[in-house]
Amino acid sequence: MTRRAHRAWLRLAIAVLALSFAVAPTAAVAAHAQPAANQFLRLTIDTVTPDVMTTTSEPLVTVTGTVSNVGDRPVRDVVVRLEHAPAVTASTSLRTDLSGNLDQYQPVSDFITVAPEMARGQEVPFRLAAPVRSATYASLDIDDPGVYPVLVNVNGTPDYGAPARLDDTRFLLPVMGVPPEAGAERSGANTLESAVPPDTTRPVGLTMFWPLADRPRLAAGQPGGTAPVRLIDDELATSLAPGGRLDTMLSAVEFATSLEVDPAGEVTRALCLAVDPDLLVTVNAMTGGYVVNDAADAGAGTPTHPGTGQQAATDWLARLTALAQRMCVAPTVYAQADLDALRRVGDPGLSTIATTTGADIVDRLLGTTAIRGATLIGDGPVTAPAVRLLSDVYGPAGTVAIGAAPLAGPGDALDAAPATADAAPVRFTPGVTAALFDPAVGAALGGAGTTPETPTYLEPSLDIPLKQDSAVARRQDALGAMLWRTLNPDLAPREQILMPPLVWNLSADDAQSILTALASSIRSGLAEPRPLPEVIADAAATTESAPLPQGAQGNPRGRFDDGVISGIAAVTGRLWGLTAALTTDERTGLTGFSYTDPLREDLLRALSQSVPPDARNGLAQQRLTTVGRTVEDLFNAVTIVNPSGSYTLATERSPLPLALRNDLPVPIRVRLDIDAPPGMTVTDMGEIVLPPGFLPLKVPIEVHFTQRVAVDVALRTADGLPLGEPVRLSVHSNAYGKVLFFITLTGGVVLVLLVGRRLWHRFRGQPDRADLDRPDPIEVALAWDDGDDGHATGDRATGAGQDRAAPGPDGSRGRRTSTTTGGTGE
Known part of the structure; x- marks a missing residue:
């Protein structure tokens, strides 16, 4: 081997060794990120x-x-x-x-x-x-x-x-x-x-939301006034009972804000309960008794079994009501619906329900006054569609969106400097400002507890594996993240919002540690309470403008499919159309809006961000299918009773008898749509208020023919939406109409003329031409006498007639003889 070849092999060996050392740490990192099968x-x-x-x-x-x-x-x-x-x-x-x-x-x-x-x-x-x-x-x-x-x-x-x-x-x-x-x-x-104490010269104004929320549990497709209330499962019974998730969350904040633990009320002022109105509606319904579907995705006709959480729901709601009297309560978006997806649905009414009705529900069910002026976006990103939706809903009155600030991860640039989220309030539109929280802190809080999840607002490059870490390690990460800004006095702004995931599954130890850290930061001087009304006022007063967020901020795996969005838009449109036709039942007080409102809430539940991202579209489609079937059933519940035989009209103005049936519990405004054949005129009956049950009708018509015809009758709402199935009626008319009228009238005129002509000649003593072709008349004699005869004679030549009677022996008239022209009769 030459010296040059020897040096080449040596360089290759060195390169292989260097590569092996370079690859080893990477393999270890990969093993940590996602545990390998080996x-x-x-x-x-x-x-x-x-x-x-x-x-x-x-x-x-x-x-x-x-x-x-x-x-x-x-x-x-x-x-x-x-x-x-x-x-x-x-x-x-x-x-x-x-x-x-x-x-x-x-x-x-x-x-x-x-x-x-x-x-x-x-x-x-x-x-x-x-x-x-x-x-x-x-x-x-x-x-x-x-x-x-x-x-x-x-x-x-x-x-x-x-x-x-x-x-x-x-x-x-x-x-x-x-x-x-x-x-x-x-x-x-x-x-x-x-000892080295912390720097307390620039304390952080601290606001922490304590979430009380859950995944949607009410079964889909159940209109208002329907009893009993149905749930898809009975997990809330366990969650509300002592030791359950929602009981733990409520117990922790009850203890941390009690007079004995927080005598100065510092923690109480820093905390605000973030309550999902859908959870309140569900728990309140459970207090009156409920049943549970045997199959989670079944519709109204599925078998059920009694629920076991009535007493737990009653006790938990009573405790929450008492707690709400002494601390801040703010509603989340209804059912934690995704505002970006709602904007894509494009229904203003549904968007308004999602964002504005929660405070009224909190007021009614908890007997307190909820904080208004803020929209808790929750676990989803602040996107341009969400901002536009809030701007359309609130208009000049405006709202403060509380959501995650944008924060980009390291990306592909190996030398990119670590970044810190800018959590200063900004104004997106004249009516919408934003009070932002650090998404890295929110994600760390989301990692705490027994079921860690990464929120979809976090950029994928900042996602880290969670489930292989122990609950203690994840709790440490949450404590470190929530205290990080308070321990860095040079960071600006000196305000912080702590927003955990709304469905937070903390153990009792986790909840105690987090609330203890919150209290310690305030009592040590690192932080000071900042009540939510101050957050809203400061954000609403900001003049710092920012462009609308571009693109799909956060993790795209939480985005709802276009098929789900278009399906919700279609069902919502039909439901609003039906609701507009419904009125109030004066017997029960049930209104049309109250009757159909739970179905709209079902559509919001279909867009809930509380469901894990990978399961959202599947569960949304199940709920949408059930609601769509129910809405179709509501339209089919208002029908025309189909007769078994045919109708026979006695006259041309005989009314057409119909019977309408309304199986809904509220009256509905309808119109009849009758497709009459040529020769039949139907009087428009206008708008008909159809009460629950049956309503017989007589439709004024006029026919101008004598035959059997088919008449198609359909029922529509006042705005033209079809109801039920059209009915084809078989109608037989015995009336002749105008033809018979004119024939009869003509015959009558001819008869009058002929009679008048005869009378004219008679009165003038003239023969009638109609009698000229008749045979010689027979002389008719009407006679009477009492035994004597009389006679009458007539002169045929003169045509004159004489009427005489020969007197009888007693002076009375005897036989009467009448002589007419052309003959003589005795």
């Missing part, structure tokens, strides 16, 4: 003590956890160690420091052995401890307050493999104050001098 070990954090470091805390951070062999082979030489990174300086780092590159982490000390060998399925606990700072011992090197990323690293050697990093887990450690150094004197001036 993962060998898994780390779980069980406790972090203290969870928030203060100047009075022990100067030692202790982490306990568990190493589990989840692979398909034993692992030898299992070792763990703590690593730390500098304080977070940008809000994007609250996400990126928990995933991705490991270069920022430095070991605190050497590895310690957890187990010489771990068999498949084996779990081994570990405990790691390190001082916050120390000049003597290995420490976390934390000298100032801030939020610090901490990592636990586990290495091992799988069978048939080499030593490698097999897993790691990371969390944030918030340090509100640095305690004295380990080993320092615990009394006198030395202790005060060695």
